[in-house]
Amino acid sequence: MSSEVIRVENLSKVYSTREGDFHALDKLSFAIEEGGFVSIVGPSGCGKSTLLQLLTGLLEPTSGQVLIDGIEVRKPLPEKTGVMFQDATLLPWLTAEENVAFPLSLCGTDKKESQRRARDLLKLVGLGDFINHRPAELSGGMRQRVAIARGLVRDPRILLMDEPFAALDEQTRFKMGEELLWIWQETRKTILFITHGLTEAIYLSDTVLVMGTKPGRIIEVIPVDLPRPRTFEMISSEFFGKARNRIWKLIQEEAEA
Amino acid sequence: MRLSVLLGAQTGFFLLLAIVWESISRLELADPRLLPSFLTVLGVLGDLLTQRDFLMDLGITGLEVGVAFIIAAPLGVSIGFLLGEKLFLGQILSPMFHFMLSVPQSIFLPIFMLLLGIGFLEKVVFGVTHAIFVIIVTTTAAVRTVPRDYVTVARTFGATPRQIYLRVYLPAMLPVVMTGLRLGMIFNIIGVLLAEMDASRAGIGRRLFSWGEGFQLDLLLAGILLVSALTIIINEVMRYCEHRAARGHVA
Ligand SMILES: Nc1ncnc2c1ncn2[C@@H]1O[C@H](COP(=O)(O)OP(=O)(O)OP(=O)(O)O)[C@@H](O)[C@H]1O
Ligand SMILES: [Mg+2]
Numbered sequence: 001m002s003s004e005v006i007r008v009e010n011l012s013k014v015y016s017t018r019e020g021d022f023h024a025l026d027k028l029s030f031a032i033e034e035g036g037f038v039s040i041v042g043p044s045g046c047g048k049s050t051l052l053q054l055l056t057g058l059l060e061p062t063s064g065q066v067l068i069d070g071i072e073v074r075k076p077l078p079e080k081t082g083v084m085f086q087d088a089t090l091l092p093w094l095t096a097e098e099n100v101a102f103p104l105s106l107c108g109t110d111k112k113e114s115q116r117r118a119r120d121l122l123k124l125v126g127l128g129d130f131i132n133h134r135p136a137e138l139s140g141g142m143r144q145r146v147a148i149a150r151g152l153v154r155d156p157r158i159l160l161m162d163e164p165f166a167a168l169d170e171q172t173r174f175k176m177g178e179e180l181l182w183i184w185q186e187t188r189k190t191i192l193f194i195t196h197g198l199t200e201a202i203y204l205s206d207t208v209l210v211m212g213t214k215p216g217r218i219i220e221v222i223p224v225d226l227p228r229p230r231t232f233e234m235i236s237s238e239f240f241g242k243a244r245n246r247i248w249k250l251i252q253e254e255a256e257a
Numbered sequence: 258m259r260l261s262v263l264l265g266a267q268t269g270f271f272l273l274l275a276i277v278w279e280s281i282s283r284l285e286l287a288d289p290r291l292l293p294s295f296l297t298v299l300g301v302l303g304d305l306l307t308q309r310d311f312l313m314d315l316g317i318t319g320l321e322v323g324v325a326f327i328i329a330a331p332l333g334v335s336i337g338f339l340l341g342e343k344l345f346l347g348q349i350l351s352p353m354f355h356f357m358l359s360v361p362q363s364i365f366l367p368i369f370m371l372l373l374g375i376g377f378l379e380k381v382v383f384g385v386t387h388a389i390f391v392i393i394v395t396t397t398a399a400v401r402t403v404p405r406d407y408v409t410v411a412r413t414f415g416a417t418p419r420q421i422y423l424r425v426y427l428p429a430m431l432p433v434v435m436t437g438l439r440l441g442m443i444f445n446i447i448g449v450l451l452a453e454m455d456a457s458r459a460g461i462g463r464r465l466f467s468w469g470e471g472f473q474l475d476l477l478l479a480g481i482l483l484v485s486a487l488t489i490i491i492n493e494v495m496r497y498c499e500h501r502a503a504r505g506h507v508a
Contacts, residue, residue, distance in 0.1 A: 056413050078415035089406045093428045093504070103414035106424070134504070154414075 003034040005158060005190045006055070010064035013050050024050045026215035027064065032190055034157075037181075039193045039201035040209045041247060043255040047216025048194045052162045055192065056083050068158065078103055082151030086163040088143035090135040090150075096122060097131040100149045107154070114153075121149035125179065141172040148183070159191045166196060173197070177204055181230065198247050202240060203230055210247055212254045220250055293475040302479035311464070315483075318461040321377060321449045322442075325384025329445060330438055333389040337396025337437070338426075351397060358390040362448060366455055375456045380449050387448030388441035395437025399430035432503035439495040446488055 013025040024047045032038050040048055053059040055066055057076045066073040068080055090099045100118035105111075122131055125145040135143055144164060151159055165173045177200055184191055195201050201208045205224055212219040222243055226234050234240055275295050281287050282294040293301075305311045340347040340354070366383065373379040403426055411425045453462025461484060468477040 058409065058412060076413045076415055078413065081413075083410075083413040085406070085410070087406065089410045091407060091410075091425070091428070093431075102411075102424075106411070106414055106416050106420055150414075 004031045005034050005069055006032040006192065007067040007070075008051075008055075008064070009067070011051075011054060011061050011066060012063045013047070013054060013059065014062040023215035025054075026217045028216070028218055029064075030209060030218060030221070032192060035188050035190055036207065037184060037191045037193065037205045038207045038209060039195055039205040040211060041195060041198060041201050041251065042211030042216070043213050043251050044196075046211045046213035046254070048211060049162055050216065052083075052160055052192075052194060055160055056081060078107070078154055078156070080156050081158045081160055082154065082156040084144075084147050084151045084159065084161040084164045086166050088135070088140075088147040090143055090146055092135050095132050095134055096127060096138065096146050099135070099146055100153050103150060103154050117153055118149070121152055122146070124152075124183065125149050141168055141176060144168065144176060145179075148180070152183070152187070152189075157190055159189050161191065162194045163196060164193075165200070173200070180204065185229075198244050199235060201247070202226075202243050203235060208243075208247060210250050212250075219254065220246075222247060290472070291474060293478065298475055298478045298482065301475045302483060305476070305479055305483070314459055314461050314464055317377070317459045318449060318453065321380040321453075321460065322384060322446055325381045325388060325445050325449060326442055328381070329385045329388035329392060329441055332385075333392025333437070333441060334396050334434060336389075337393040338400060338430075340393065341397040341400025342426075347397065354390055354393050354397075358394055362387050363451060366452060369452075370456060375458065380452045380457070380460065383452040384445040384449040388445035391444055392437045392441040395440065396430070396434050399433035399437070400426065402433060403429040432499060435495070435499035435502050439492065439499060442491060442495060443488070446491075450484070 008028055008030050011025060011028040012023070015022040015024055028051065040051070042048055050059065054061055055068075055073065057066075057073045060074075068077060090096075091102065094102065097115065097118045100121055101114040104114040104117065109117075119128070119131055122128055125148055127142060127145055127149070130138060130142065135146070138146065144167075147164070151161075165176050168176065180191075181204060183189075193201070193204060202224055208222040208224060209218050210220040210222060211217065224243065226237070226239060278292075279295040282289050282292045282297075336354075340351050362383070365386070369379050369383055369386075373382060407425050407429055408421055411421050416424065449460075450462040450465075453460035454466040457463040461480065465477060465480045465484070468474075468480060
């Protein structure tokens with residue numbers, strides 16, 4: 001019995017556009033082990049968000065399949081996967097607590113229980129004092145934290161994140177990364193993390209998948225053999241530098257191709 | 258602080274207007290038969306409000322406006338929502354409703370009178386046709402303001418189509434829909450009063466019209482003051498609700 005929670009097999013996606021068929025993804029295959037932290041990097045437009053939408057069941061593949069816990073994904077599976085987007089995409093008319101509890105309210109969880117879980121999670125992400133604030137009254141970083149809490153609220157085993165910290169400043173971004181690692185270690189989730197930040201990708205992950213473009217595919221799998229917990233000093237280590245340069249070169253070549 | 262200054266200034270302005278009005282007619286700058294003094298008019302108004310048959314007329318108009326709104330609001334919001342949500346349907350029918358909005362409804366009044374007479378029903382129908390097109394058009398616009406992202410997020414968290422309508426579309430649209438409803442209410446009142454003034458056996462509109470015809474300016478002005486005050490109150494209450502609904506919506 002393997003411990004693979006995510007398995008992607010020959011996954012292709014073709015968009016039909018006015019200019020004809022567009023091959024966004026071409027025969028992607030990879031697997032992620034239970035409890036793994038995998039990042040995906042690649043040039044803009046290589047199909048990262050498309051891949052994420054296929055993994056969440058928002059899009060249907062043209063061919064190939066996505067398996068989660070060995071079952072083919074055909075529609076969103078909120079009890080198995082929590083999702084986070086580049087924008088926090090909170091509902092502006094709900095408070096932080098109500099936003100976090102929103103997924104629970106959709107599946108008819110008892111109101112008291114939802115409230116309690118939402119509050120616990122907001123405490124976990126350091127927003128215990130902001131439960132009654134609306135998104136407009138929170139900073140960008142705080143909104144992303146609320147979104148993390150919302151992604152965790154149904155206690156899914158998998159978190160799928162599409163550039164969740166891209167809109168944040170460098171410092172907040174690093175801090176959020178640290179917090180994500182901490183949450184990951186506490187909860188032992190499996191995380192798939194899409195990013196443009198190479199440092200971020202290496203720092204956080206066990207494995208970095210590098211995508212090429214036209215059509216989107218995986219061109220290299222880079223294992224990150226750095227011990228955990230990760231420390232800030234590791235970023236200036238020789239291994240880190242080499243890995244970073246390697247990925248940089250790959251993406252550069254792809255972008256020029 | 259600033260709000261109270263503002264309110265003070267506004268009250269002051271209204272008082273000033275009242276004083277100017279009062280002085281003009283006291284000093285006989287205008288013929289007091291044409292412009293009875295403000296205090297006289299207030300007195301007449303107080304008197305009116307104790308008369309049973311006047312209150313009956315007021316009640317009838319209120320009932321017509323209320324019934325028309327209760328019909329127009331849900332109907333207009335539903336039609337507007339369908340037009341916004343079902344793109345194909347919207348493309349076919351939306352222009353028609355836009356055109357209807359720009360046509361002055363009053364030209365249809367003679368037809369309504371022929372079809373429905375000059376009673377309660379005709380007033381209600383006229384109120385409905387006045388209100389419904391603004392409500393439809395604003396609701397259609399409101400559907401289009403709902404960010405796709407909200408729907409996407411709800412779907413990833415497993416929302417059913419029904420939940421997406423009730424928990425995402427509806428609250429996201431609410432501020433704009435409320436504006437549409439408020440405008441609809443204003444149009445509705447215009448429609449009902451217009452129908453009453455044109456031909457009617459009851460209602461505040463008929464009163465106003467006959468007072469005007471009979472040069473009973475004290476009564477006419479009292480009626481105008483009363484209707485103005487009532488419509489302003491309705492409008493402000495609805496605006497307050499609108500404001501509440503919009504809380505937090507500016508992200
Ligand atoms: N609905 C769609 N219809 C047609 N083409 C699409 C659609 N969605 C995406 N594409 C195209 O597919 C390609 C991949 O898009 P995608 O959003 O997955 O890229 P990405 O890797 O996430 O880019 P970025 O890093 O800029 O977010 C792009 O070239 C885009 O133009
Ligand atoms: Mg993207």
